[in-house]
Amino acid sequence: MSTNLDTEQNEGESKPSRAGAARLSLYLRCLEGWLRDGSEKVSSKQIAETLGLSDAQIRRDLTCLGNLGQPGVGYAIPNLIRAIRQALGLNRTWIAVLVGVGNLGRALLRYRGFHQQGFRIAALFDSDPTIVGKTFEGLTVHPLENLKEVVRTSNAELGLLTVPGEPAQAVAEQLAEAGIRGILNFAPTLLRLPKSVRLVNVDLTIQLEQLAYQVQLSSDN
Amino acid sequence: MSTNLDTEQNEGESKPSRAGAARLSLYLRCLEGWLRDGSEKVSSKQIAETLGLSDAQIRRDLTCLGNLGQPGVGYAIPNLIRAIRQALGLNRTWIAVLVGVGNLGRALLRYRGFHQQGFRIAALFDSDPTIVGKTFEGLTVHPLENLKEVVRTSNAELGLLTVPGEPAQAVAEQLAEAGIRGILNFAPTLLRLPKSVRLVNVDLTIQLEQLAYQVQLSSDN
Numbered sequence: 001m002s003t004n005l006d007t008e009q010n011e012g013e014s015k016p017s018r019a020g021a022a023r024l025s026l027y028l029r030c031l032e033g034w035l036r037d038g039s040e041k042v043s044s045k046q047i048a049e050t051l052g053l054s055d056a057q058i059r060r061d062l063t064c065l066g067n068l069g070q071p072g073v074g075y076a077i078p079n080l081i082r083a084i085r086q087a088l089g090l091n092r093t094w095i096a097v098l099v100g101v102g103n104l105g106r107a108l109l110r111y112r113g114f115h116q117q118g119f120r121i122a123a124l125f126d127s128d129p130t131i132v133g134k135t136f137e138g139l140t141v142h143p144l145e146n147l148k149e150v151v152r153t154s155n156a157e158l159g160l161l162t163v164p165g166e167p168a169q170a171v172a173e174q175l176a177e178a179g180i181r182g183i184l185n186f187a188p189t190l191l192r193l194p195k196s197v198r199l200v201n202v203d204l205t206i207q208l209e210q211l212a213y214q215v216q217l218s219s220d221n
Numbered sequence: 222m223s224t225n226l227d228t229e230q231n232e233g234e235s236k237p238s239r240a241g242a243a244r245l246s247l248y249l250r251c252l253e254g255w256l257r258d259g260s261e262k263v264s265s266k267q268i269a270e271t272l273g274l275s276d277a278q279i280r281r282d283l284t285c286l287g288n289l290g291q292p293g294v295g296y297a298i299p300n301l302i303r304a305i306r307q308a309l310g311l312n313r314t315w316i317a318v319l320v321g322v323g324n325l326g327r328a329l330l331r332y333r334g335f336h337q338q339g340f341r342i343a344a345l346f347d348s349d350p351t352i353v354g355k356t357f358e359g360l361t362v363h364p365l366e367n368l369k370e371v372v373r374t375s376n377a378e379l380g381l382l383t384v385p386g387e388p389a390q391a392v393a394e395q396l397a398e399a400g401i402r403g404i405l406n407f408a409p410t411l412l413r414l415p416k417s418v419r420l421v422n423v424d425l426t427i428q429l430e431q432l433a434y435q436v437q438l439s440s441d442n
Contacts, residue, residue, distance in 0.1 A: 028430075200429075
């Protein structure tokens with residue numbers, strides 16, 4: 001009986017499942033930190049201890065990337081980083097547009113992690129006429145009417161959706177019509193989208209609820 | 222072979238695992254939406270279809286909450302909401318402090334979902350002397366030196382950490398010393414904390430990476 005959130009099955013031996021891909025992202029974050037700190041080798045045990053996962057799980061995940069480990073020596077960190085980036089499709093630049101230039105949108109625009117991993121926010125959109133035309137981080141805010149045109153000329157594939165809950169569904173549909181292929185949704189709304197558009201929801205309340213649950217659990221024990 | 226991110230086992234029959242608790246949060250979000258839209262009953266099948274999970278998984282999760290479903294009728298939405306809120310520890314107010322009053326911090330301060338679920342941000346902190354003393358959403362920004370005193374007098378248990386990566390570890394330690402029992406960390410840093418302090422990391426780059434991975438996968442197929 002699996003308790004993972006993600007019930008999708010792995011379609012091919014070489015493609016990680018969604019949960020597996022999420023773990024690869026976590027490993028990547030650790031490995032990049034260690035590389036910055038000057039380390040060159042790592043064992044699956046070290047990754048396991050840092051992340052609180054099992055050694056066996058780490059080895060299974062890394063085996064999918066090819067024959068990268070050396071028994072008794074471990075993994076060369078730069079090779080592992082390269083292999084994970086390739087498996088996740090991060091060995092290229094991804095261009096994104098951002099819709100909703102409020103505090104959250106502006107925070108994402110300055111979020112250094114996105115740029116470091118090859119994500120580039122190419123254009124900003126807002127429906128508020130007092131925000132349209134303003135410049136943030138060197139980008140001028142467009143009205144939503146320009147979405148289709150700007151997505152086409154910028155080759156954007158991803159959309160960051162940081163509008164409030166109510167307009168989120170309508171804006172998501174506009175993004176889909178404009179040719180955007182994946183939406184990172186911060187609006188607390190369950191979006192309905194064509195199957196051709198991928199969706200990842202960032203529901204910050206769920207994360208806070210999980211924290212409260214764990215705190216409560218630790219008091220009960 | 223389980224592929225869930227969370228390898229923790231369920232300790233008691235009545236306590237959901239971490240992954241189970243995350244699913245309960247998702248169900249809660251759906252149920253509240255349906256209740257707002259005027260629905261009173263729901264089947265596990267409807268929840269399953271909305272969230273792309275299996276009907277069997279939903280029924281297993283909801284069975285843990287007690288005998289709430291009626292065969293052929295489904296679940297009464299208000300009862301289910303009440304049971305999930307109780308299981309997650311949301312049938313009370315949780316008081317939080319927020320450290321780092323930049324764009325992300327200000328966005329969280331206005332995030333309505335937190336308040337709706339019983340979370341109350343009671344105090345703001347920042348190390349920047351140009352921000353200390355300013356007021357946002359009716360709250361005055363304190364210097365970090367006041368942390369211990371304010372946590373004590375406000376009965377805060379949770380900390381929202383929205384500082385940049387470098388000072389995050391030091392601030393997290395200050396939060397732990399001040400008596401904070403759970404930290405929602407937005408800094409792209411793996412924090413080391415005493416075992417008594419719960420930690421949930423919100424790594425927005427991981428979410429964006431997962432989206433890119435899914436878009437790439439849908440192109441390959």
